[in-house]
Amino acid sequence: MESGKQLPVAILGGGPVGLEAAVACALAGLDFVLFERGTIADNIQKWGHVQLFSPFSMNFSQDACRLLSESGQTVPSEGSLLTGREFVEQALAPLAETLKRFGRIEADSEVMYVSRDGLLKSDLIGNSQRQAVPFRLFVKAESGESTVLADAVIDCTGSFGNHNWIGNGGIPCVGEQNFPERIRYDIPDIQGADRAEYQDRKTLVIGGGYTAATNVVNLSELAKTNPQTQIVWVTRRRCSVPVPRIANDSLVGRDSLAVNANKLADADNGPVTWMPGYVVEEIQNGVNLPLSVVLSNAENHERTVIEVDAILGNVGYQPDRSLYKELQVHECYASLGPMKLAAALMGETSADCLAQASHGIDVLRSPEPNFFVCGSKSYGRSSRFLMRIGIEQVQLVTAELSRTLANREPVQT
Ligand SMILES: Cc1cc2nc3c(=O)[nH]c(=O)nc-3n(C[C@H](O)[C@H](O)[C@H](O)COP(=O)(O)OP(=O)(O)OC[C@H]3O[C@@H](n4cnc5c(N)ncnc54)[C@H](O)[C@@H]3O)c2cc1C
Known part of the structure; x- marks a missing residue:
């Protein structure tokens, strides 16, 4: 690595929320690298034949629409109810291509583990000094295994596929x-x-x-x-x-x-x-x-x-938290989502995911500075998540990172 280089924001997962995180980073001028373990929006492609309930305008931000149309793509109409496959083909995959102008999009690259360089989970407990230490990611791709350093991590790896048992x-x-x-x-x-x-x-x-x-x-x-x-x-x-x-x-x-x-x-x-x-x-x-x-x-x-x-x-899914087990993430023992957000969600009485707001940046913070779980994974075992919420989450997180990373010291290697 070059001496004095600032490190990127690592976005884990190239689903709709991870891609929106990349859009927000691109517009905020933050360097980013997005890792997707399969192809873009791999999870949605697994149920590509199913029609979405929410109209396109709820699933894709205005900023993402603008980036798409500026790159000459036709943007689906606001009210269209696309199938999962159409959503990927007409919006998410072209968006990923467009985003390559702003940062790195690494498909077929699975993030296996995340830690802090030289620190264990039990070091500097709840101490903001952890912020000065880069994240260390272990990434597995077809080309081999590698270590990547990052100043911040946004985990948008979803929960689809990690099913609950029927017993x-x-x-x-x-x-x-x-x-x-x-x-x-x-x-x-x-x-x-x-x-x-x-x-x-x-x-x-x-x-x-x-x-x-x-x-x-x-x-x-x-x-x-x-x-x-x-x-x-x-x-x-x-x-x-x-x-x-x-x-x-x-x-x-x-x-x-x-x-x-x-x-x-x-x-x-x-x-x-x-x-x-x-x-x-x-x-x-x-x-x-x-x-x-x-x-x-x-x-x-x-x-x-x-x-x-x-x-x-069809008894639901739960997040795979093994990825961040060396970090100081405070989780809810019932929902398996990050604690503050889980507590806010438990306080909600409506079963309707449309009635929810994103609950602000504070519930997305965890004891681990500059590490955020967003998207469907942030809801743990709850199935009430909507993409609209994830878009708000990553916009809040990116605004926070723009502030906290602005004063960072370059990493000397
Ligand atoms: C049938 C069905 C219909 C739905 N309809 C709607 C709807 O109409 N409206 C709505 O708002 N929501 C709907 N949802 C919920 C919807 O799936 C989520 O809102 C949306 O897909 C969540 O996006 P996400 O980016 O958080 O996660 P995902 O879409 O699950 O994306 C996560 C991505 O991370 C990748 N990944 C996982 N692990 C790793 C790793 N270790 N390293 C790198 N990459 C990794 C995955 O391959 C995947 O591409 C529906 C869900 C289902 C199952």
Whole structure:
């Protein structure tokens, strides 16, 4: 490294929020390097066939729109409801290309660990002197492993893909890890590429959120052309409907998903059998169908055995915090998100993510100076996050970094 060089802001994750962090850094004149472990917006591409609930204007900042149009790209209209794939192709991937004029965008580069150069987690506890010491990142790319130093880190690595387990109590049930080819935890392209796995088959869907609802609705659509398709829908909660509606939900697509899924669960002669108030105890080889699943009634603990072809476990995701385990990050023991933000979120009464604000910069600060967790990862296990919040978060963080990094001493090497 050159003598007297100031270090970049390291942005971890090239999803919508990481890219917005890069936009904010570019406009603030902060040098940045963004690491994405796969291709740009890799997580969104995994559910690219699903339509977003929120209109484009909520998912992409005005600044990002301006950068795109200045580089000659057509910007999607404000109200458009894009699929995940369209969002990547029409906005996020071109934005990443545009951002290369301002900083480094490193795809296929996974940040494995972050620490402070020469300091351990237990050194200078809660002491702002840690700020004077650069961050040290261990990065793994196809070209090999490397160490990168940075003055600040914005962790936007999301939580999608790091799924919760379907077993009773949130740990794997007996057998859960033995059938990886038959148990998925995401949103397969049921009417497209993954159709053969589900048509005229019996699928167990587990979970009471919008991801489970999406799978139930898509499987039911498949049942219209392939009438042997059956769905057993298990929810842990015993409510009047599987997906409680949000009062006066202004995201029309989200509300109609809840309405449609609830109708399917209620129908007597449809393809869906709803089993409220059950948890999964064990999964074994079946006799007539490939999987035999032991369910227990959460109230009276009575057991029921069903046989199915496949399982879709949609019981949420949680952040992978191993990346920053050598840093002094104060986490909530319930949500696994950064503590101050978690406390602010717990104080909220509305289940509607639209009702939320970003809660300001203070809740994003942790005992580790100049280290910030933003985006969906900052919400820990909560699924209420919206991209709109992440955009506000990274704008606040970048404004803070512009102030704190302005007076930094160049690193002497
Ligand atoms: C089906 C579905 C529909 C949704 N619809 C909406 C909607 O309509 N509106 C809305 O606001 N939100 C919606 N969400 C939530 C939405 O996914 C998030 O708001 C958004 O993707 C979060 O962006 P993010 O950048 O925080 O995380 P992600 O999109 O998860 O991006 C994280 C990125 O970090 C990368 N990464 C992970 N680990 C590392 C590492 N160690 N090193 C380097 N890179 C790494 C990943 O590959 C990924 O590209 C939806 C979610 C799902 C699953």
